[in-house]
Amino acid sequence: MPPRGRKRKASAPPRRPPPPRLECRSLTDDAWYDARLLLQGGSLRVMFQDYVEELDDWYDPDAAELASPRGVAALRARFRVPSPPLDDTRCGDLRHGQQLCVLCAMSTGERMYYDAVLDSVKRAAHGIVDGEERCACRFRVRWTNGPRHGDLEEVGIGDVCCVQNSPVQDPALSEFLDTLTNSFGKGKGDAMAASQATGATLAPGGGEGGTAPV
Numbered sequence: 183m184p185p186r187g188r189k190r191k192a193s194a195p196p197r198r199p200p201p202p203r204l205e206c207r208s209l210t211d212d213a214w215y216d217a218r219l220l221l222q223g224g225s226l227r228v229m230f231q232d233y234v235e236e237l238d239d240w241y242d243p244d245a246a247e248l249a250s251p252r253g254v255a256a257l258r259a260r261f262r263v264p265s266p267p268l269d270d271t272r273c274g275d276l277r278h279g280q281q282l283c284v285l286c287a288m289s290t291g292e293r294m295y296y297d298a299v300l301d302s303v304k305r306a307a308h309g310i311v312d313g314e315e316r317c318a319c320r321f322r323v324r325w326t327n328g329p330r331h332g333d334l335e336e337v338g339i340g341d342v343c344c345v346q347n348s349p350v351q352d353p354a355l356s357e358f359l360d361t362l363t364n365s366f367g368k369g370k371g372d373a374m375a376a377s378q379a380t381g382a383t384l385a386p387g388g389g390e391g392g393t394a395p396v
């Protein structure tokens with residue numbers, strides 16, 4: 183998908199070579215962007231294609247929200263293989279309820295990609311432009327994330343990308359997720375070892391009437 187909205191990189195040569203390895207839901211606006219990943223100093227860096235470095239997302243392995251299997255699953259769900267634009271000749275392949283990634287017009291005038299499911303298709307005769315078939319159908323979608331979550335909207339084929347089921351494979355992401363997952367077991371082991379060494383019990387957060395150690 184082509185990047186939309188937000189601050190575009192000004193200089194001509196792209197900072198990162200194509201093709202994008204995956205797409206990522208940004209922490210800033212929860213919209214989807216093409217991105218590449220890098221492990222840097224133990225953190226996961228998300229570099230959005232064609233955007234300035236200041237807009238990179240960073241994930242700290244020690245962040246509290248990543249310290250649980252649920253947090254890791256939520257992080258993993260922010261990445262997926264790129265969603266290709268719907269081809270003009272393939273509009274008939276769409277099915278009710280199919281997961282799509284669709285350009286959403288924001289109140290600011292920007293257009294960003296958010297997830298939606300297909301509600302229905304209003305068929306129209308396809309035209310031919312420069313020898314190529316052009317879909318004129320209209321697609322009714324229901325937003326499943328973003329600022330219009332739950333609303334219905336009718337869009338043209340140029341706004342529609344198809345979410346793929348294939349698992350995302352990225353070495354930086356895999357390594358970062360492995361590190362997080364392994365740290366759960368390690369943390370538990372350390373706590374148990376400490377407990378055994380001191381004979382202390384692992385009581386949560388300062389017992390009643392207890393004195394906090396200084």
Ligand SMILES: [Zn+2]
Binds near residue numbers: 318
């Ligand atoms: Zn069509």
